[in-house]
Amino acid sequence: MSATPLTGLQATWKLPPRGRVGMYCLIAAEAAIFTIFVVAYLFYLGKSVSGPSPKEVLAVPVFLTICLLSSSATIHVAVKSLKRGSFRSFGAWWLLTFLLGTIFLVGTGREWHRLIYHDGLTISTNLFGTTYYSLVGLHAFHVTVGLLALAIVQFFFLCGLVHEQHAERIDVLSLYWHFVDAVWVVVFTVVYLIGR
């Protein structure tokens, strides 16, 4: 094969970037995991033998949802800034994304504190408790991992190590963040709208 002369084909042969395809595959796998937890949640709705029910104890987290979904918009702006080369803008929007995500996590933690200590709902209380904490907890875990990744990028940025050529990779990371937000849309609908 080494004797084959180079044709124009090599120059025009363009395949999708690896990182993006890899991230899509990861998102597919994670989506499959979340689907199973959502199915379990829906299946067990109304089947708790005792203990608090969703209607009794769940408050719709409107503010937290707005924060989390806005963070998708802010991260999108951040990536666009980076691609344009406006680094200061990128740093600011990225930080804002991180803050919005943190507010979401803290808010979730506060809701759990109230549920556990005030309403007596733990993961072992009943089927609702088990499925609720598992599903929301799995999502919160993914938010935490996302925040960690965002923090690392923020750190690199503050050290002056983020340049335009990193835009593609950071864009791929933002795909993960968008996925986390999309999962929240599903979880919110299932837990707080359908399930109550």
Next chain:
Amino acid sequence: MATDSLALYPTQTTSRRPLVDQLHAWITTVDHKRLGILYVLYGLLMFGVGGTEATIMRLQLLRPHNDFVSPQVFNRMFTMHGTTMIFFVAMPLVFGFANYLVPLMIGARDMAFPRLNAFSFWMTAFGGLLLYFSFLGGGGLYGAGSAPDVGWFAYAPLTSQTFSVGHSTDFWTLALLVSGFGSIGTAINVIATVVCMRCPGMTLGKMPLFVWISSVMGVLVILAVSPLTAAQVMLLVDRYLGGHFFDTQAGGSAAIWMHFFWIFGHPEVYVLVLPAFAIVSEVVPVFSRKAIFGYPVMVAATIAIAFISMSVWAHHMFTIGMTSNANTFFVLSTMAIAVPTGIKIFNWLGTMWGGKLEFRMPMLFCIGFLFQFLIGGLTGVMQAAAPFDWHLANSYFVVAHFHYVIVGAILFAIFGGVYYWFPKVTGKLLSERLGKFHFWLFFIGFHLTFDFMHVPGLLGMPRRIYTYEPGRGWDTWNLIVTVGVFFQAAGALAFALNLLWSYFCGNRAGNDPWDAWTLEWSLPSPPPAYNFSVIPEVRSRRPLWDLKHPEDPDWKYE
């Protein structure tokens, strides 16, 4: 990096690096070829372990009311045998093949994510070690633990803390969780490699079937292993956080574990069999001297199989009391999957038809595959018919069926693949003589064991029993089944000897010992670490056929 390839030649006269350095190179490698070899070696090693467990079981079942092992040990044996063979033999073997061959076949220099590749292998390897550590570390309350004894599908509520004290079940759960991450990593890698790293000219319609099938397998792993991961997290929540996912006393459902498990479990068997199809689709054309018959339909059938396989899972649950409507649906979907599967057999037949068949070792195993997959597939169709399955499920008929497909089809194809690609990997040909011993001993043993195993199932013998009553007509059949094990062991021994002997003393293979047509055969045997010095360009599905037959190239007809 150049020295890495030299390490594969045992007889090089240039100065050899110290052993510690060589081991270090293997342990830290990110080269897809080395990782592929590690996967296959790991799988073969665990095959010996799993085979030993099977031998212990068959010795116990040699005759009724035998006391070779206690019921507790026997129950651990069938759990470990199933878990080992599926997760730590078959999956590593197919991942190993994919890892080694996919980049070579598409003209790439490595997989898309080499470090993820290494991580995935070591996760799988450690998962296996974790599973086996259970023999030492599983003891819990009242010393009740040891290796898991809940069956490889670990039905709830047998796995709850109530019925499985100690940590044996946790070792099962964690080992599979860990190796599951490795599997998903490999799947992501294979898909990204195939989508993003094909050489110029290799459109999706010009990839070798092996590459097509490997990427479909990757998609299935992503969609199937994830539900298992989710279910196992739920099981851990139940066992350690007081959760009630599968706690029937709290309103939970034992059936939902079955659904989640089989949503994994059924696509899983296609994850295992698709690579067998991939190997056969490469070997049969070369040894029939003809292109594969009906390439586009083979691709379409593969995709159809993968798609339908996500909808058949509850045919493992025909006896649990689903509604007649649910049973009906799963009968339909399961029978439907038989159509694209059958089509593949016909296409392989069409490939051989009108060709010039050479019965070298790879082809011998693939022909064994064809007959045995035909039979195994048909016993599957029998079980798809739910009313028949109300007898056959959970009996030795099922055990015979799935071993027929996993051993008779998948393992035979893997053996064929080893004989086919061993020369490329090592530069040496495997001995045909030892190969024939391997094939015939294993073939006789396989048929003694698994043909006759169907009969006790038809005579009412359930599975997973450590002993059985005399007077049910099962005795003689069980004896014959056990005798077959020793022939298979002898065949496996011949195989191991062949691998060792040929590696050191086999004939040199050269680049292209089989006169084949895909890109890996254009490279030296073994290939250099970087694979291709110049990235090739292709115009058809068989680039080397075009080179060897410039007057009649494939791209004129595709």
Next chain:
Amino acid sequence: MVDASKTWLSNGAFLLLLCLGNECRAEVHAPRSPTNIFAPASEPAYSLFGFSLLVLIVCAAIFLIVFSLLVYSILKFRKRPDDDGREPPQIYGSNPIELAWTVMPVLIVIVLFLASVRVIMAVQDAEPPPSAVEVTAIGHQFWWEFRYPGLGVVTANELHVPVSGPSSPTPTFIRLLSADTDHSFWVPRLAGKVDLIPNHPNRIWIAPTETGLYLGQCAQYCGTQHAKMLLRVYADTPQQFREWVQHQTRSAEVSPEVSEGRDIFETTSCVNCHTVAGNKNVASGQFGPNLTHLMSRDTIAAGAAFNTPDNLRRWIESPDSIKPGSLMPAMGLTPHEIEALVAYLETLR
């Protein structure tokens, strides 16, 4: 009740198969294996048998055709010793052939599917007639509890049912529950298996046409002694069944000669797990089998041993010697105590 065999008969296309089935059934009237799925003695086993024959015939036909083609191609197209070394014609595919061998399997699938649906509906959706005997079976690790709620009978491991004929159908409908893990009720000559799953009540029905003893066992792995959770189903004549029910509903005899044994039974932890009805209901444990009419059963320990005084002694002294891993503990009784206890149990007819 839907007589599934009549449904088959009414369809002319399956008449031939039913005749074949009848032939085979006649031949295996005295089967060598008492658990042969091809020796049905009851509905729904008869329907399953006829259906299975259809499936087997279709699969056998497919096998013969493809097998022959494979063998033919291997023989006809092997490379000859005098081969000229040229490559054969490269055929890449053929649309008509590929269409044909897609359409054929689809048609076969449709036939098998439709046949399956008929039997599924007939068996699963059958309604119990007023004359049906109702039983509740509760699966335990590692024994079967049988209750006849309408008749007031509680027993273990050995099920008695009346035979059922087309003229006077008296099928037995069994509700399947579980007290612990998953089990499965499988008596091959009577019916296909149905699982017993906690919190998921199931139902199976049988209608044996011939009197006799039918054997089976648990068919879903349930723990250490899954292998010895055996089933014995006695199909009685209506008269025998009535007598058996009458006998089972009586309280236990209270015989003064075995008072020592009875005392041991009632003062050690036996009563925590076992019930012996009558006599102020001292013994009313539910964890283990009901022993009120222990001696009316042929086996003990869910079929793990025959019901003889020697086996009873062995069982009480050390259950693990008969069924290692069963949940009955060794009570640590002296040989004399065991003797007395067995003498007492022998009066529980």
